[in-house]
Amino acid sequence: MTQTARAQGVSNPLRDERDRRLPKIAGPAGLVIFGITGDLARRKLLPAVYDLANRGLLPPSFALTGFARRDWSLEEFTGKVRDAVVRGARTPFDERTWEQLASGLRFVSGNFDDDDAFDRLAQTVRTLDQQRGTQGNHAFYLSVPPKAFPAVLSQLARSGLSESEPGSWRRVVVEKPFGHNLKSAIELDAVISRVFPPESVFRIDHYLGKETVQNLLALRFANELFEPIWNAHHVDHVQITMAEDIGIGSRAGYYDGIGAARDVIQNHLLQLLALTAMEEPLNFEAAALRAEKIKVLSAVRVPRDIDRHTARGQYAAGWQGGQFVQGFLEEEGMSPGSTTETYAAMRVDIDTRRWAGVPFYLRAGKRLGRRVTEIAVVFKRAPHLPFEHSQTSELGHNALVIRVQPDEGVTLKFGAKIPGTSMEIRDVTMDFGYGHAFTENSPEAYERLILDVLLGEPPLFPQQREVELSWQILDPILEHWSGRPIERYRPGTWGPPSADAMMAADGREWRRP
Ligand code: BG6
Numbered sequence: 001m002t003q004t005a006r007a008q009g010v011s012n013p014l015r016d017e018r019d020r021r022l023p024k025i026a027g028p029a030g031l032v033i034f035g036i037t038g039d040l041a042r043r044k045l046l047p048a049v050y051d052l053a054n055r056g057l058l059p060p061s062f063a064l065t066g067f068a069r070r071d072w073s074l075e076e077f078t079g080k081v082r083d084a085v086v087r088g089a090r091t092p093f094d095e096r097t098w099e100q101l102a103s104g105l106r107f108v109s110g111n112f113d114d115d116d117a118f119d120r121l122a123q124t125v126r127t128l129d130q131q132r133g134t135q136g137n138h139a140f141y142l143s144v145p146p147k148a149f150p151a152v153l154s155q156l157a158r159s160g161l162s163e164s165e166p167g168s169w170r171r172v173v174v175e176k177p178f179g180h181n182l183k184s185a186i187e188l189d190a191v192i193s194r195v196f197p198p199e200s201v202f203r204i205d206h207y208l209g210k211e212t213v214q215n216l217l218a219l220r221f222a223n224e225l226f227e228p229i230w231n232a233h234h235v236d237h238v239q240i241t242m243a244e245d246i247g248i249g250s251r252a253g254y255y256d257g258i259g260a261a262r263d264v265i266q267n268h269l270l271q272l273l274a275l276t277a278m279e280e281p282l283n284f285e286a287a288a289l290r291a292e293k294i295k296v297l298s299a300v301r302v303p304r305d306i307d308r309h310t311a312r313g314q315y316a317a318g319w320q321g322g323q324f325v326q327g328f329l330e331e332e333g334m335s336p337g338s339t340t341e342t343y344a345a346m347r348v349d350i351d352t353r354r355w356a357g358v359p360f361y362l363r364a365g366k367r368l369g370r371r372v373t374e375i376a377v378v379f380k381r382a383p384h385l386p387f388e389h390s391q392t393s394e395l396g397h398n399a400l401v402i403r404v405q406p407d408e409g410v411t412l413k414f415g416a417k418i419p420g421t422s423m424e425i426r427d428v429t430m431d432f433g434y435g436h437a438f439t440e441n442s443p444e445a446y447e448r449l450i451l452d453v454l455l456g457e458p459p460l461f462p463q464q465r466e467v468e469l470s471w472q473i474l475d476p477i478l479e480h481w482s483g484r485p486i487e488r489y490r491p492g493t494w495g496p497p498s499a500d501a502m503m504a505a506d507g508r509e510w511r512r513p
Helices: 003-007 039-054 074-088 095-102 115-132 146-158 182-193 211-221 259-277 286-298 445-455 464-481 497-504
Strands: 030-034 063-068 105-109 138-142 170-175 201-204 235-243 310-315 318-320 323-325 343-350 360-365 372-379 399-405 409-417 425-433 487-489
Touching: 030 039, 030 115, 030 445, 039 074, 039 095, 039 445, 063 074, 063 115, 074 095, 074 105, 105 115, 115 146, 138 146, 138 445, 146 170, 146 182, 182 464, 201 445, 201 464, 211 259, 211 399, 211 409, 235 259, 259 286, 259 310, 259 343, 259 360, 259 372, 259 464, 286 464, 310 360, 310 464, 310 497, 343 497, 487 497
Parallel strands: 030 063, 030 138, 063 105, 138 170, 170 201, 235 360, 310 487
Antiparallel strands: 235 372, 310 343, 318 323, 343 360, 372 399, 399 409, 409 425
């Protein structure tokens, strides 16, 4: 670009700002992370920030400030960040990227009720604006338990940190759990919205940042193949599974009293359901997407007979993959006799013309057979089979399976003739694997989401109404479960016997992915 063109603000003709294929690069900004010493920051947030920097998606002026109780010097903090990056980054460690990132690191030590500490944070942010060029743009990431939200938010308001000057922005990023039930979700939102307007609040549901979840929109709406059969005429039911082989590890403090339904069904699985079941949005802007998600979530109906159509369980001690693992109740920090579930399954229906009579089965659990997250759209059988029964006895339902992780991809299951002289039909699969089709590795969900926060792009962040609708779906089930005895299941299996019973009651079976 010539000097004159730049001076006149003419953009580079080789870089059309509207071209969505070009990588979007964040403008000048700073990110303050509360809870920087926590597990999430160490394992996900810090490596994601580094990976963004390494991909050239952060501006040179970018600054990252950690806020925590620890009495660390900047050198100690820098060392911790470096460790987290070396351990967790997806892209190779590059000394130049690191030096650039490290030059923008700051650390403020203090408690959430400490006015001085927040005044020091405000001063740090002002200095970054003047000396590093963050230009008044700052995001505050609350990677802390929700009970700490009121204190942090009122400090952000008191110290003036939540206020932006004209032409700059302040945003807040909140991690789930967004409340414990509908009532507390509304209260929590009231606390947040006293300090930040709705357009400045970014609620993280990291599943929405996953490539394969976004691919669901491409699969459904960029193709002619699937949408005509994506309805009650052809679909028998849908199974959405989020299985993990790990236990709760050292997260008893968080998980006890929360359980699988609140931990992942309220957010990740209901978001997957919304994207699978919603109507075509007008476009992929936040407002249009939310409108469709809200419509479909509003149409979700929980079965009346909750005992029959839901299941929950707790992993017991036992052998898993050649290793003896302890049961949930024996995990460090668990309260004795806890009835928190580590497995939850439920049937919901969607009262729309498209989905009338098509159950959606959701299940999530820890210490299951393997780690897999998938959406399986299971089709009805052909209305007529011009074969002898014995020829099709091994033919199952056709299914389209979207594998969110691992081995991200899509599998189509259908019947094919077994080679030979007789007409015998068996299920076969046709596979699309991201790893085979593309040379690029998928970015981590947090890379995408942190970048979107800095860019101010809201489509991948659930809105308060979606959060409330999700609680509205779960609350009756959680209330019903509360205080009832809970089943145990063996680690490495697919959950408690009641999970199979709930499917059998509908004449169906869970997939064994
Ligand atoms: C988190 C849950 O939201 O998702 C955890 O709190 C769970 O319990 C995690 O382990 C799984 O995330 P991913 O991206 O590994 O599927």
